[in-house]
Amino acid sequence: MNDGHLLILDDSPVQRAALREALSGEHRLEFFRGIADAAAVARRQAPALIVLDVEKAESDPAAACRALWADAATADIPVVLFTRHGGPGSRAAARQAGAADFIAKPATVQALRARVRLQLELAQPAEQGGESARRELLGLVAQSNRQRDAESQLHPWRMAAYAAELARAAGWDERGCALLEAAAALHDVGELDIPDGILLKPLKLDADEWDAVRTHCRAGHALLSRRAAPAFQLAATIALHHHERWDGGGYPAGLAGNAIPEAARIAAVADAFDALTSRRPWRKAWSVDAAMTTLRLDAGTHLDPCLVSLFENALPRIMELRTAWAL
Numbered sequence: 001m002n003d004g005h006l007l008i009l010d011d012s013p014v015q016r017a018a019l020r021e022a023l024s025g026e027h028r029l030e031f032f033r034g035i036a037d038a039a040a041v042a043r044r045q046a047p048a049l050i051v052l053d054v055e056k057a058e059s060d061p062a063a064a065c066r067a068l069w070a071d072a073a074t075a076d077i078p079v080v081l082f083t084r085h086g087g088p089g090s091r092a093a094a095r096q097a098g099a100a101d102f103i104a105k106p107a108t109v110q111a112l113r114a115r116v117r118l119q120l121e122l123a124q125p126a127e128q129g130g131e132s133a134r135r136e137l138l139g140l141v142a143q144s145n146r147q148r149d150a151e152s153q154l155h156p157w158r159m160a161a162y163a164a165e166l167a168r169a170a171g172w173d174e175r176g177c178a179l180l181e182a183a184a185a186l187h188d189v190g191e192l193d194i195p196d197g198i199l200l201k202p203l204k205l206d207a208d209e210w211d212a213v214r215t216h217c218r219a220g221h222a223l224l225s226r227r228a229a230p231a232f233q234l235a236a237t238i239a240l241h242h243h244e245r246w247d248g249g250g251y252p253a254g255l256a257g258n259a260i261p262e263a264a265r266i267a268a269v270a271d272a273f274d275a276l277t278s279r280r281p282w283r284k285a286w287s288v289d290a291a292m293t294t295l296r297l298d299a300g301t302h303l304d305p306c307l308v309s310l311f312e313n314a315l316p317r318i319m320e321l322r323t324a325w326a327l
Helices: 013-023 035-045 061-070 090-096 109-122 132-145 155-169 174-184 190-193 207-214 216-224 231-243 263-275 288-298 303-313 314-322
Strands: 002-011 028-032 047-053 079-083 101-104
Touching: 002 013, 002 035, 013 028, 013 090, 013 109, 013 207, 013 314, 028 035, 035 061, 047 061, 047 101, 047 109, 047 314, 061 079, 061 090, 061 190, 079 109, 090 155, 101 109, 109 174, 132 190, 155 174, 155 303, 155 314, 174 231, 174 263, 190 216, 190 231, 190 314, 207 216, 216 231, 231 263, 263 288, 263 303, 288 303, 288 314, 303 314
Parallel strands: 002 028, 002 047, 047 079, 079 101
Antiparallel strands: none
């Protein structure tokens, strides 16, 4: 795979010029107007990455992702969707079809470069087995979502998008935000070891069942920490500590305050908001106002109070993301 070769499907002269200015210094760019031509070149040349303009592509982006994912010659090439909005459900459909990432328009040069670099890193062959970290990441999220309804299957991606936005508000650079978004989607991967009868139970869990649920943090860490890729190492940290509490009453290590890694504290806020505003087997989704009231009440006990404040300040952008990830 040529690490510098990017195929870009976009028929807007203005957008092409912007992408060329942002990326040509580090990558060899090849532009296409039609997806069929781009796919044919991808099969022959195995580029490092394909950038697909959702608003300009001649066919459905999810269908394009599925076709590339299903073709052995292009399956390991990450596809990044470049979109202003994409419409409700488009991100969900494309992610389920194998899209590696989304870059929102208008994107800063720093954000564009950071997200492209991350996907190139994730596309490198794994230390063992010859499979890319990107495919492994997507596969693990899909496995952890087994037998869940369509809305619940979006929780990892939606929560990860919120986490990246909160990290940005907390001063993280664009590379860090991109890395966090990839990693945070794996926060509950340890639930693979928990029986479906417990995870999907529509009634209150008993003490033994809660004990079983609490094992998912260490199980997730054990699974993810075996990989050296930075996204997996950060994911392992988040998986282990996203149920710690600011007051020290969480699990599995009982860490408190700033002793909890910031990535895990960010993930906890994003996870709480998305869990409260999403339907669960045992309850209806809460309103955004009710969810934010709960986050404020939990600030300083369950959640990092500074991060809750930053999350509330970023709520307009969070709501845009929520709409973008709606079914």
